[in-house]
Amino acid sequence: MTTVDTTHELDHHDEGSYLTPKYGAMGTVWDWMTTVDHKKIGVMYLFAVLFMFFLGGVAALAVRLELLEPVRIAADGSITGQLFGGDGEAIATGNQVYNRLFTLHGAIMVFMFIVPSVPASLGNFFLPLMLGAKDVAFPRLNLFSWYIYVSGSIFGIASIVLGGVDTGWTFYTPYSTTTDADHWRVLLMVLAAFVLGFSSILTGLNFIVTTHKLRAPGMGWFDMPLFIWAIYATSIIQVLATPVIGITLLLLIFERLFKVGIFDPGLGGDPVLYQHFFWFYSHPVVYVMILPGMGIISELLSVHCRKQIFGYRAIAFSSLGIAAVSFIVWGHHMFTAMGELASTIFSALTFLVAIPTAIKVFNWIATLYKGSIAINTPMLYALSFLFLFSIGGLTGLPLGALATDLHLHDSYFVVAHFHYVMMGGTVIAFIGGIHHWWPKMFGRMYNEKAGMLGCVLVFIGFNLTFMTQFFLGTQGMPRRYASYVDEFQFLHSLSTYGSWFLLAGFLTHLFNFIHSLVAGPKAPPNPWGGLTVEWETESPPIEHNFHHEVLVKHGPYDFDTVVPPHCDERDFPLPPQDQVRAH
Amino acid sequence: MATIDANKPDLPAAGAKSHPLYWKNRGFAHHFRNADEQFDACKLGMWLFLTTEVLLFAGIFCAYAIFRMLYPEAWTAGSHHLDWRFGGLNTIVLLISSWTVASGVRSAQLGNNAALIRNLLITLVCAALFVFIKLYFEYIPKLSMGKAPGTFFSYPYAHDPHEPLWWSVYYIGTGIHALHVFIGAGLLTWVLVRAIKYEAYGPTEYTMVETSALYWHLVDLVWIFLFPLLYLIH
Ligand code: HEM
Ligand SMILES: [Cu+2]
Numbered sequence A: 001m002t003t004v005d006t007t008h009e010l011d012h013h014d015e016g017s018y019l020t021p022k023y024g025a026m027g028t029v030w031d032w033m034t035t036v037d038h039k040k041i042g043v044m045y046l047f048a049v050l051f052m053f054f055l056g057g058v059a060a061l062a063v064r065l066e067l068l069e070p071v072r073i074a075a076d077g078s079i080t081g082q083l084f085g086g087d088g089e090a091i092a093t094g095n096q097v098y099n100r101l102f103t104l105h106g107a108i109m110v111f112m113f114i115v116p117s118v119p120a121s122l123g124n125f126f127l128p129l130m131l132g133a134k135d136v137a138f139p140r141l142n143l144f145s146w147y148i149y150v151s152g153s154i155f156g157i158a159s160i161v162l163g164g165v166d167t168g169w170t171f172y173t174p175y176s177t178t179t180d181a182d183h184w185r186v187l188l189m190v191l192a193a194f195v196l197g198f199s200s201i202l203t204g205l206n207f208i209v210t211t212h213k214l215r216a217p218g219m220g221w222f223d224m225p226l227f228i229w230a231i232y233a234t235s236i237i238q239v240l241a242t243p244v245i246g247i248t249l250l251l252l253i254f255e256r257l258f259k260v261g262i263f264d265p266g267l268g269g270d271p272v273l274y275q276h277f278f279w280f281y282s283h284p285v286v287y288v289m290i291l292p293g294m295g296i297i298s299e300l301l302s303v304h305c306r307k308q309i310f311g312y313r314a315i316a317f318s319s320l321g322i323a324a325v326s327f328i329v330w331g332h333h334m335f336t337a338m339g340e341l342a343s344t345i346f347s348a349l350t351f352l353v354a355i356p357t358a359i360k361v362f363n364w365i366a367t368l369y370k371g372s373i374a375i376n377t378p379m380l381y382a383l384s385f386l387f388l389f390s391i392g393g394l395t396g397l398p399l400g401a402l403a404t405d406l407h408l409h410d411s412y413f414v415v416a417h418f419h420y421v422m423m424g425g426t427v428i429a430f431i432g433g434i435h436h437w438w439p440k441m442f443g444r445m446y447n448e449k450a451g452m453l454g455c456v457l458v459f460i461g462f463n464l465t466f467m468t469q470f471f472l473g474t475q476g477m478p479r480r481y482a483s484y485v486d487e488f489q490f491l492h493s494l495s496t497y498g499s500w501f502l503l504a505g506f507l508t509h510l511f512n513f514i515h516s517l518v519a520g521p522k523a524p525p526n527p528w529g530g531l532t533v534e535w536e537t538e539s540p541p542i543e544h545n546f547h548h549e550v551l552v553k554h555g556p557y558d559f560d561t562v563v564p565p566h567c568d569e570r571d572f573p574l575p576p577q578d579q580v581r582a583h
Numbered sequence B: 001m002a003t004i005d006a007n008k009p010d011l012p013a014a015g016a017k018s019h020p021l022y023w024k025n026r027g028f029a030h031h032f033r034n035a036d037e038q039f040d041a042c043k044l045g046m047w048l049f050l051t052t053e054v055l056l057f058a059g060i061f062c063a064y065a066i067f068r069m070l071y072p073e074a075w076t077a078g079s080h081h082l083d084w085r086f087g088g089l090n091t092i093v094l095l096i097s098s099w100t101v102a103s104g105v106r107s108a109q110l111g112n113n114a115a116l117i118r119n120l121l122i123t124l125v126c127a128a129l130f131v132f133i134k135l136y137f138e139y140i141p142k143l144s145m146g147k148a149p150g151t152f153f154s155y156p157y158a159h160d161p162h163e164p165l166w167w168s169v170y171y172i173g174t175g176i177h178a179l180h181v182f183i184g185a186g187l188l189t190w191v192l193v194r195a196i197k198y199e200a201y202g203p204t205e206y207t208m209v210e211t212s213a214l215y216w217h218l219v220d221l222v223w224i225f226l227f228p229l230l231y232l233i234h
Helices: A025-033 A038-068 A090-131 A139-161 A185-213 A226-258 A271-304 A312-328 A340-368 A377-400 A402-408 A412-442 A448-474 A486-519 B035-070 B072-080 B084-110 B113-144 B163-198 B207-231
Strands: none
Touching: A038 A090, A038 A139, A038 A412, A038 A486, A090 A139, A090 A185, A090 A226, A090 A271, A090 A412, A139 A185, A185 A226, A185 B035, A226 A271, A226 A312, A226 B035, A226 B163, A271 A312, A271 A340, A271 A377, A271 A412, A271 B035, A312 A340, A340 A377, A340 A402, A377 A402, A377 A412, A377 A448, A402 A448, A412 A448, A412 A486, A448 A486, B035 B072, B035 B163, B035 B207, B072 B163, B084 B113, B084 B207, B113 B163, B163 B207
């Protein structure tokens, strides 16, 4: 039994892979720059966001390096530390450089890397494939949003080249309206975030319409892979939340250019209003970051332990639940700036988020139960995700509780919390997903041993870097400081050493990918025995995705009853049918 | 290179009726199963986009509400400087344009190209009239009297210290709305040009007319909220 039915013969038989160049060198470049093929756009996004990850990562390593040997005034008034020089004025410049470094790290990582990361790259490539469609609903719009993304990133990088911004990625007023008043680099960075928002909106809009209109015949809403559900929920947030940051940043730009006073207390404006606006977007957007990662994990776990996902509908609806709740909890970022009643309400609502999140985690764990767990890179990453994301999510609860947050707010505990969810969650899932779909995207296998080595290095490095920060935070280390008292030296050093392990892990993956592209063995159409529709076509897919119009006849996770397409039954044996439970 | 448009017939380029963009000659994009599906998709896309626009303006309305609550006197005093007759006139102008653009869609559905062109022209004239009234009778006289936003405010007879903030909200709200008037008019102009040049719209091919008209209705709708909130609160 296979996923496709050959009822509708389409004339795509002689078609080559989407990667096959059909023109000369310049022609191929032009072909890519003007392509409306979602696969090529997805690949272009993939390289673009990974490049941004690299830039942001360099800044992060620099931040950690500074914290290894910070400029510091010892008790006797002398100054220790080397990185930014060791005398008088060095502290001031050192602090300035530090502020710019963490701002550009945060701004790049949030606006240019993690928000577009999974949806724009893997989502673009696989959403239509998994739906059995030939493309997204609006292919030209898709290309357009790539160009908007690139222009936004260029604005951001230009601002950095012109000297950088030191407002933090949150652009809090009045600081962001007054700092560097004679220069336009802050404007440029804010403009970059504004423009990137458009790209995000258009991508989300495109995906929503695609999911509604372009599902293959036979694919109802509950036959969709959970990755699609996650991307769908993400897109809803993108479409509903991003316009608010649009107007917020626009007001910020007006504030800087024309001094309109909306956020300026001198004129009766309100800086806390900025924070409300900002977090009304930026809290939902943390779920733009994590939901696609959760979607990837549902695919990886189920395919690589060959088991029907546990609680399909619960996982699907919890994505929507998270999307809904995410809009009413923004106040938890400003507990210290609100009245008691409002804080209490926001605190209670914040706890609600944990419910759908926990539902997902328990379902994933239940999926593993009695599965035949393959030990490979995607699975290792999925397991890492379960471990790290759980820590990240659980540490959100003390931050959401008023009494504890008073102490933990703006400390390294917060830094550790959001890195456990954003990096331990999203980035880990993203890399796992890249490995899982690498053979499909590029038609080559990667080296499994190197991949697993990279994963182990990343896992160790990540915990070394960020676990320490929970302890630093509870002991009182504030965030966004270039310096600290001697007592924190040991944990800070550990954290910096951890960042080097992370670097080693990512470099291992990078070389593995390059090696795979150059000399990797050819990938079969369905190396993992997956049942979702993208494994139906060739690796890499042909230009129009499928040879035949897709007709879906079974669910995406029916591993108990369906032999995967293009696979030998001996490689992926079905369980004895008398043991198969009804689902 | 992957092309989007499938079954686009090859036709000689002479004369509107044999042009590939002539409505009877239009195909649909290759990734849709049929033209209806494409139409539905485009319409859903436009509705989603309009949602984002509403949310964008929601930010401005939110700022308006908060500051009106904080400084009610400044809001009353500020509103006194606005002449409801100009606002009302502009409301009528936009309502008429919404009606004509809706009739334009109807004309396209009925295949009456001449009526489509006529309706679009009236709509565009209304758009121009709106901008003219806004600029000539409102922005320019007010700005020259110093009723400007934020720190640019220099009107000597202000009643309330927070009036500059009122003007900030006024100019930002109406300014961003005016920007949308321009965008909408741009879309409709494009539709008009294609209607004139290729007779591009007819009973089976009016997606672009319909979606542009939807956008124009949004422009109208936002004004319907801005008008009473700004002009009629004293
Ligand atoms: C169980 C779910 C979660 C809860 C209850 C939660 C709660 C919180 C709270 C209360 C804060 C504010 C702490 C403070 O500033 O005092 C916070 C900060 C943060 N959270 Fe979460 N969170 C959760 C999940 C996530 C996820 C999934 C992400 C991203 C993928 C995320 C990203 C962030 C970020 C980036 C910040 C810091 C923002 C900043 O000030 O720069 N959180 N979280
Ligand atoms: Cu939050």
